[in-house]
Amino acid sequence: MSIQTIDKSSLAERVISTFDTVSKQNAVVTAVRLEALTRFETLGFPSIKNEEWKYTNLKPVVNQDFVPNAVGNISAEQLQDSIIPTEKASILVFVNGAYQPALSVLTQEAEGIVVTTFKEALSKYPEIVEAHFAKYADFQKDALTAMNTAFAEDGVFAYVPDKKVLEAPVYVYFISDSQQVAPLSQLRNLIVAGRSSQAKFVTAFHTIGELHSFTNVVTEIVVGENASVEHYILQNEAEQAYIVGTTQAQLARDCHFTSHTVSLNGALIRNNLNMVLAGSNIDAHMYGLYLLNGNCHVDNHTLADHQQPNSFSNELYKGILDGKSTGVFNGKIYVKPDAQKTNAFQSNRNLVLSKDAAMNTKPQLEIFADDVKCSHGATVGQLDDEMLFYLRSRGIGFESARALLMRAFADDVLQNMTLEEVHTHVDRWIADRFL
């Protein structure tokens, strides 16, 4: 834990006391922040008595002496291992929540396209920020979103106007520097993709340092009519990293949206992914892969909220749990009364390799329309002995055979990654993990 002595107040109080330092330059945003602050003060951090947090106990996290707004210091060299090699990309690096221009590289995009930081956007494009900030991610119910809305000042901001195509995928690295203190980082991302536009972006999390880190991230994604957006969350984390976050995708008619969430270790990770299908003829996909070991805990809460007729959502989450790791999957599908002819599919498959590992999986379907096709399935199993024997009978050693099967298990999730560089990189992580 942190060696530095700080005041003994609770983490919530400590965070709240920093509100003075939050920039108040934009009156609209400040008004929202104040509202969120009040909400956070009322809610406090969720406990396991909260149904949504039943299997993920934040108490041991929020009882720690995390330091809000701690200044980080990471060199390009230290960063090296965290960066995914790319041919063409815009790279934005944040350390402990603060943008690092020296470590970032922005690619020139077509006229009108903006890829920058949230802070910069607030002063340069206030009307876009005001139109969307906190309009989707609900801070009334979720305390962490409330805290984020009140305090998070930076993150990635992207605006792709109608019919424009983001040529260089955006890679955003959220680095926690826990070398000197245990940092609390809060990040706020806003992606606005206009009508018939296209964009791909990656958010990757990494902790550098021995102390604990705590990251709270909220990403709002607005996908316009007929637009196509792909979002990756990559969490190849250290054993001392805590991440909580909400990705809120607001989807308009005829759009395509795909999200990929990959979590490898981390002390505790909670990902909320909410898709609101607010139009017809939407094609929405959620893919997830978690490979857990040690004492790691990963909780994915997802929602596909069908509000209009004739849309399609498909979800596939797969996990491999070893050691004493624990996993949670909660997949909600809402089909609102207007959303006739909805197709909504959900599948959660798990391999539990050790007797001390545990997976808790729960589909939650609330269907209020009568003419819909919905299905869900969840499995928790072991590696198939027959397959293992087949591979070994060909001379492949036990460990390699297991690795092959685990890689194969993950394959139908990975296959859907259209960013080849991310696919290759994640493959390497998996190989490194299992071999």
Next chain:
Amino acid sequence: MLTINNLHARVEEKEILKGLNLEVKPGEIHAIMGPNGSGKSTLASVLAGREAYEVTDGSVNYLGEDLLELSPEERAQKGIFLAFQYPVEIPGVSTTNFLKTAINEIRKARGEEALDAVNFLKLMKEKMKLVNIDDTLLKRALNEGFSGGEKKRNEVFQMAMLEPKLAILDETDSGLDIDALRIVAEGVNKLRSKDNAIIVVTHYQRLLDYIVPDFVHVLYKGKIVKSGTKELALELEEKGYDWIKAEVTV
């Protein structure tokens, strides 16, 4: 090469092999026939090292070593190959990738250098021709959605790739049409040499027209109850197993 002595094995408390003896010398081909459920696949599984089968008595010596002490992968690395009666489907693993891993693990175990991509492909091409197997099949996930015949052909292809010393073919001929059967048999015959041995488990004499065995054995109720030459297979084809069952119970 292989000496099986008084082998007893069981699965889930049920004794299946009940004192089986068999001697296989280099260069020989042995055919094992017998009614359904007599223990042929069990014998094959025990030789390949499937853990669900527990050996309760007897011994198996392979090239001077106690075979039963070895893990399945060690057996394969030392040259044992089992063509499965029911090959499993493994989604997400391509045959090509899988074979490359297998070959290189075997080479590593033997202290040989790994095959590079170029040489591996060369070997693939050569063996694909040998068993007349299609490229597109090998790019797909291992056995996934393969027809019965395609699975069997893939088994023979793997055998050709791995060049085993002792190959055990468990009903590789079942479900094959006559052309496929001939191709499979040719593949097997190419493997035949004075140093290698082959055990073929089959229900059908027609395979033995192509792969001519030195010995034919009848496995019944967990034991080899009759051995002979290739004429025995013809006799079985004609008369069935009843006369043998009668002989045994007498």
